[in-house]
Amino acid sequence: MRIPLSILDLAPIARGETAGSSIAASVALAQRAEEHGYARVWYAEHHNMPSIASSATSVLIAHVGAQTRTIRLGAGGVMLPNHAPLTIAEQFGTLEAMYPGRIDLGLGRAPGSDQNTMYALRRDPNSADRFPQDVLELQGYLTGATRVPGVDAVPGKGSDVPLYILGSSMFGATLAAALGLPFAFASHFAPRLLANAVAAYRQEFQPSEQLDRPYVIAGVNVIAADTPAAAQANLEAVRRNLAVGLFGRGQSYSDELADQLLAQGAGHHVGQMLTHTAVGTRDQIGPYLDEFRRFADADELIVAHQSATTEGRLRSVTLLAEAMDAVPAA
Template identity: 50%
Template sequence: MTHYALLDLVPVVEGGSVGQALANAADLAAHAEELGFTRYWVAEHHGMRGIASAATSVVVAHLAAATKTIRVGAGGIMLPNHAPLAIAEQFGTLDALFPGRIDLGLGRAPGSDQRVARAMRRTLETDANAFPQDVLELQSYFADDGQTGIVATPGAGANPEMWILGSSLFGAQLAAAFGLPYAFASHFAPDALDQALAIYRRDFRPSARLAKPYAMAGFNVFAADTDAEAELLASSQQQAFVSLRTGNPRQLPPPVAGYRESLGIHGAAILDQVLSCSATGSPATVRAKLDAFVARTGVDEVLMTSAIFDHAARKHSLSIAAAAMGQIGTRERRAA
């Protein structure tokens, strides 16, 4: 059965506040738990007025406290921004507070521009091997194997579920070599999805953490009772994405009817290509597109994401998506 998870960037809507965004995230996490989502991730982004998850480990604790059983974690921590020891201590603390429920997804991008990256860390490592070395160092702290000469407290003996994230072939190769689960960011960078999954599965080496490949891929979902209503809801994220790509990141704007068409043929085509891993529409439309994505990729888990301006509409969208995945799972069980 294909599982389903949620990636939340904790959007700050126009006219809203960080406090309200965090309260909405806690409410959404509890809702996702009721709907059968496997995990709820937040991502590290800095210097963006519309994203409230920069202090990612703090937000993870907030969400875990608001839920009971769903796995909660980072999708991900941008490891170049941090000393591995600090992440070991943070996620060791989370694992102690919420044992068996914490995920630690690791990415090698800074999650911001170079100016913000410099502010995050005293020096920027340009060595291509730095990220793999940092992952190994982090694993060493959790294993408490003595290789670093330092005992991470908390951290030593902790067991968060570690993932490698990526939007290129590098992450697939690293996840395969280290025997870790892999998540591909196809919700905004779909071009290398099929090749990355093929490399990961072909080159996977079993590890103490994982016996066989386990892959997840990002997928945007904007679901509503009708196709037209869903198209309207999706326009908020479309506007935010265009603003980001043109160097003017903003808070999540309210939906605008006809926004995609206003971009012209060329602009709309670019938007459609970048957001090609998406389902926007009624329950039947969303189910069909999710089913096609699962059939195409064979992923073990779909990582859904959706930035919708209205919180109630966002919860309703998740309910429709979860019902669709339940129907897909029923078909998979019958086929087996």
């Protein structure tokens, strides 16, 4: 049996595409993942980013859920400081009522936005400091053991939607360990502390009603294609997209602008983000990911299939599943 594989989908809006076509692509991606035995698809909350269509995470999950049958769907994650815990409990309680046994709720404390967007969200600048307490409040609503007298989440109460702590630092690792929750590390874009965070999480883990032993999900990028040349071409397109998205300051996309940004320093930053990236054919990516799994000491891999086109992402989903079928689980 292979290690569980999951997908992180940002619902990217590719060049020349619209939010509508991006969402349709996310449906197709989840259907392809379901067909090939992936465990789950998660959607990440971001705001004010013209290339990402997953801002209304729970709405997107509901749409994809209606067009899939068995695959788990969830947030990877909801940035809880942007929201009242009761609101998130009601949203994900509603999703669990609609799709029983298929809903996950990953939680992060990052803003998922810039300072002006934080204002537009009416976010309290100090809200991240309350993240541990907000997680416990949210957990209480979902388990039916509310921490706010007289207030229940309806739907949501007693739904027991499983919680996951997301992070890219030691904070998330130690919090997940203290609360006895699964820990998902964002090594697909912030790899530096992966080994230290996972080691601390496993060492400090305290069993809980949800989880009796540590469970680690590690993020990794995959660019799989039928030929090495096609995979390398996809990698170069991804590097350009990241450079313009992160450093383009709203400028119109062009290959010339992207190459200029990469040459001026964005290339180093993009390279760091893509530290853990499997690039190549089916036969090449399987061994890479097996080695990464061992390095990350992961129980599950959550994959960002990076490609500039929907067709490329769908093909990557298929090739990865075929590759990992040939790699025995540890």
